[in-house]
Amino acid sequence: MLVNMLKAAKEATYELMSMRSDIKDRALSAVADKLDKNRELIKAENAKDIAYANECGLSKAMIDRLILDDKRIDAMIQAVNEIKAQTDPVGKVVEGYRRPNGLYITKVKVPLGVVGIIFESRPNVTIDAAALCLKSGNVSVLRGGKEAINSNVCLGKLMKEALKETGLPEAAVNIIEDTDRAVVMEMLRAKDYIDIMVPRGGDSLIKFCTEHSLIPLVKHDAGICHVFIDEFADMEMAVNIAVNAKCQRVGVCNTMETLLIHDAVAAKILPMLEKAYAEYSVELRGCENTQKIIACKPATEEDWSTEYLDFILSVKIVKSVDEAIAHINKYSSQHSDSIVTENYSNSEKFLDRVDSAAVYVNASTRWTDGGEFGLGAEIGISTQKLHCRGPMGADDLTTTKYRIYGSGQIR
Amino acid sequence: MLVNMLKAAKEATYELMSMRSDIKDRALSAVADKLDKNRELIKAENAKDIAYANECGLSKAMIDRLILDDKRIDAMIQAVNEIKAQTDPVGKVVEGYRRPNGLYITKVKVPLGVVGIIFESRPNVTIDAAALCLKSGNVSVLRGGKEAINSNVCLGKLMKEALKETGLPEAAVNIIEDTDRAVVMEMLRAKDYIDIMVPRGGDSLIKFCTEHSLIPLVKHDAGICHVFIDEFADMEMAVNIAVNAKCQRVGVCNTMETLLIHDAVAAKILPMLEKAYAEYSVELRGCENTQKIIACKPATEEDWSTEYLDFILSVKIVKSVDEAIAHINKYSSQHSDSIVTENYSNSEKFLDRVDSAAVYVNASTRWTDGGEFGLGAEIGISTQKLHCRGPMGADDLTTTKYRIYGSGQIR
Numbered sequence: 001m002l003v004n005m006l007k008a009a010k011e012a013t014y015e016l017m018s019m020r021s022d023i024k025d026r027a028l029s030a031v032a033d034k035l036d037k038n039r040e041l042i043k044a045e046n047a048k049d050i051a052y053a054n055e056c057g058l059s060k061a062m063i064d065r066l067i068l069d070d071k072r073i074d075a076m077i078q079a080v081n082e083i084k085a086q087t088d089p090v091g092k093v094v095e096g097y098r099r100p101n102g103l104y105i106t107k108v109k110v111p112l113g114v115v116g117i118i119f120e121s122r123p124n125v126t127i128d129a130a131a132l133c134l135k136s137g138n139v140s141v142l143r144g145g146k147e148a149i150n151s152n153v154c155l156g157k158l159m160k161e162a163l164k165e166t167g168l169p170e171a172a173v174n175i176i177e178d179t180d181r182a183v184v185m186e187m188l189r190a191k192d193y194i195d196i197m198v199p200r201g202g203d204s205l206i207k208f209c210t211e212h213s214l215i216p217l218v219k220h221d222a223g224i225c226h227v228f229i230d231e232f233a234d235m236e237m238a239v240n241i242a243v244n245a246k247c248q249r250v251g252v253c254n255t256m257e258t259l260l261i262h263d264a265v266a267a268k269i270l271p272m273l274e275k276a277y278a279e280y281s282v283e284l285r286g287c288e289n290t291q292k293i294i295a296c297k298p299a300t301e302e303d304w305s306t307e308y309l310d311f312i313l314s315v316k317i318v319k320s321v322d323e324a325i326a327h328i329n330k331y332s333s334q335h336s337d338s339i340v341t342e343n344y345s346n347s348e349k350f351l352d353r354v355d356s357a358a359v360y361v362n363a364s365t366r367w368t369d370g371g372e373f374g375l376g377a378e379i380g381i382s383t384q385k386l387h388c389r390g391p392m393g394a395d396d397l398t399t400t401k402y403r404i405y406g407s408g409q410i411r
Numbered sequence: 412m413l414v415n416m417l418k419a420a421k422e423a424t425y426e427l428m429s430m431r432s433d434i435k436d437r438a439l440s441a442v443a444d445k446l447d448k449n450r451e452l453i454k455a456e457n458a459k460d461i462a463y464a465n466e467c468g469l470s471k472a473m474i475d476r477l478i479l480d481d482k483r484i485d486a487m488i489q490a491v492n493e494i495k496a497q498t499d500p501v502g503k504v505v506e507g508y509r510r511p512n513g514l515y516i517t518k519v520k521v522p523l524g525v526v527g528i529i530f531e532s533r534p535n536v537t538i539d540a541a542a543l544c545l546k547s548g549n550v551s552v553l554r555g556g557k558e559a560i561n562s563n564v565c566l567g568k569l570m571k572e573a574l575k576e577t578g579l580p581e582a583a584v585n586i587i588e589d590t591d592r593a594v595v596m597e598m599l600r601a602k603d604y605i606d607i608m609v610p611r612g613g614d615s616l617i618k619f620c621t622e623h624s625l626i627p628l629v630k631h632d633a634g635i636c637h638v639f640i641d642e643f644a645d646m647e648m649a650v651n652i653a654v655n656a657k658c659q660r661v662g663v664c665n666t667m668e669t670l671l672i673h674d675a676v677a678a679k680i681l682p683m684l685e686k687a688y689a690e691y692s693v694e695l696r697g698c699e700n701t702q703k704i705i706a707c708k709p710a711t712e713e714d715w716s717t718e719y720l721d722f723i724l725s726v727k728i729v730k731s732v733d734e735a736i737a738h739i740n741k742y743s744s745q746h747s748d749s750i751v752t753e754n755y756s757n758s759e760k761f762l763d764r765v766d767s768a769a770v771y772v773n774a775s776t777r778w779t780d781g782g783e784f785g786l787g788a789e790i791g792i793s794t795q796k797l798h799c800r801g802p803m804g805a806d807d808l809t810t811t812k813y814r815i816y817g818s819g820q821i822r
Contacts, residue, residue, distance in 0.1 A: 097785065210625050216795060240819065248821070355812075361815070362819055387627075389810050389811050390811075400799075400801075401767070401769075409778065410774075
């Protein structure tokens with residue numbers, strides 16, 4: 001019964017809430033140790049998932065995301081150790097002051113409580129998410145995809161063993177074994193037990209959660225990212241960034257989906273880009289003016305709001321940095337957008353006015369990542385404005401509490 | 412058409428987003444000035460609302476909340492001036508560092524965008540909320556109660572005049588004149604235009620918003636606040652705090668609704684409290700053990716989760732600080748809870764383990780208030796954990812953005 005799991009999870013928060021950092025860190029060490037000592041078990045359970053995935057005829061790319069080999073187990077262990085090495089966000093005094101009436105008010109970071117996470121395929125998310133929650137004193141309730149269920153359950157058991165051995169409540173980490181979609185609905189309505197829901201996945205999952213959740217969400221949504229090549233761009237740098245942002249890895253949310261080019265340099269740079277993209281067999285879909293310069297398919301209105309997650313790129317020529325900003329604010333998913341320019345005022349205008357989680361000057365959008373930002377691991381990348389924005393680390397899994405010390409003050 | 416108002420509101424965010432503080436402050440000065448110079452107009456429009464309220468037979472307390480007299484207009488002007496005097500939260504660099512690859516990453520506070528606020532009766536909320544939004548570079552869309560519509564529309568017009576005269580977009584402040592409930596639904600679904608919704612009101616409004624909103628909410632919910640008189644309390648201080656927390660003002664969310672008393676001191680302090688509460692004609696509803704000590708009605712299970720907003724108090728005797736904490740975590744609305752004690756360990760345990768927005772030692776719960784906390788005004792008191800908790804000021808009307816300065820970095 002999900003409700004019993006959730007009740008125990010909520011109960012565990014009261015113990016975890018003020019748990020000493022050294023005890024939490026000891027538990028994280030034990031988790032890393034368990035992973036290392038149970039490689040064969042993990043691989044055997046993972047093999048069941050892979051076998052099932054092959055039976056179902058899942059794509060090679062999908063199956064690749066499922067695999068847990070020694071290299072990936074090493075990476076999981078490293079993530080746990082990096083999370084352990086971070087400073088515990090809990091207990092940090094954000095503000096503190098004495099009021100004229102003598103009340104001493106402090107505002108302190110505290111855990112959120114129970115964090116529900118819904119994710120797909122990659123089983124390493126189980127470890128990353130549970131470890132980040134544990135570090136920040138939160139109880140995690142994890143609902144991974146059906147295709148990785150054996151791996152997830154195995155990783156969950158190992159974590160519970162580690163918790164038990166270090167004297168922490170086993171209910172601090174919870175894996176939901178029921179992979180029916182109805183369970184997601186049950187989670188979204190369980191507002192008495194879950195404090196925050198983090199859905200990670202495709203459009204339909206996010207839409208479903210937004211429609212039905214009674215619990216505050218931190219959404220990890222699509223990435224429709226842009227690079228704008230300004231008239232004052234260094235041409236060689238622009239080509240490098242535009243190629244990297246599209247081609248270095250296509251299936252992820254920080255990949256560029258639309259390239260904007262200033263009118264004044266389009267005729268010069270488009271043939272260079274055409275050549276560079278040809279090496280990766282990128283399909284180009286251009287606006288009318290782009291079609292006049294290079295051979296490409298026509299881009300439709302729909303293209304500007306499509307996350308291809310593939311070797312496809314829409315290209316638009318704009319007349320100014322203002323037009324580029326307006327296009328981005330209209331079509332971007334507010335994830336990551338970059339300008340390539342040597343012009344100071346244009347760079348600042350872009351940073352000021354593009355309303356996205358991460359805005360770049362002269363760098364690839366591919367950098368938006370918890371690890372690359374120095375947060376250790378990430379629980380996802382928030383594309384909403386409430387609570388946290390961009391890569392979400394342990395620090396973002398906290399809220400605040402006013403601790404107020406009085407000496408009899410009445411109003 | 413609401414959608415046209417919202418489109419213009421969204422458009423205005425791009426201008427407000429990076430608006431200089433001195434210009435925003437100039438607009439706030441102009442708002443204060445308009446209020447001062449149009450007292451007669453405000454009072455005349457307010458009189459229409461009062462007349463209608465009398466016609467409808469609204470309660471005296473309700474009508475009192477509606478009234479805008481010179482004293483209340485003074486208070487509105489003062490609130491605007493205090494908000495103006497605060498430091499602009501926008502632009503504050505929360506973090507900043509250079510990564511090994513040379514990327515210079517800064518995390519900066521930025522406005523949320525369009526803030527939708529739903530509130531009831533008190534027309535001064537119009538000014539507080541709009542001024543806080545303006546200070547923090549946000550566009551406000553305000554939907555007040557039907558009973559204050561003439562006052563709200565008048566205040567909105569004066570603010571728009573002030574915006575226009577100081578060169579800010581008039582669409583920065585918006586009053587919805589349609590008071591039909593269907594408009595609330597329209598707001599809650601307008602996720603392309605509104606970035607955050609702040610519902611302030613009763614249970615049914617909050618429930619409606621939670622069920623239907625596609626937009627992240629910051630809820631301003633009920634207050635079921637507790638005072639726990641520990642066995643180590645100073646008895647005189649305990650009586651003062653318990654009386655103040657209940658009686659100083661009964662109709663507000665930071666008023667105590669349940670009093671918990673340690674077994675060891677119940678027989679001594681209950682008669683003192685009985686006498687003190689009699690002066691305010693407070694109806695006491697006690698647990699079985701309370702009934703053995705003083706004359707009172709029996710408290711039912713329902714009483715522990717009731718927000719009376721009236722001169723009624725439920726009283727329970729507990730055996731320990733742990734039982735008090737468990738009771739509070741079960742029944743509290745996580746708003747404000749206080750312990751009265753001279754015992755150090757009990758005070759720290761209470762502060763650590765009570766999972767509420769504001770936890771007090773030796774002070775009345777009535778202090779939880781933006782003004783009393785030194786935030787100037789407040790847009791409400793958040794009873795949720797996501798984004799902000801407790802009194803919500805200008806600072807809480809921001810999100811962050813990563814501004815990243817590169818020199819050609821690709822991954």
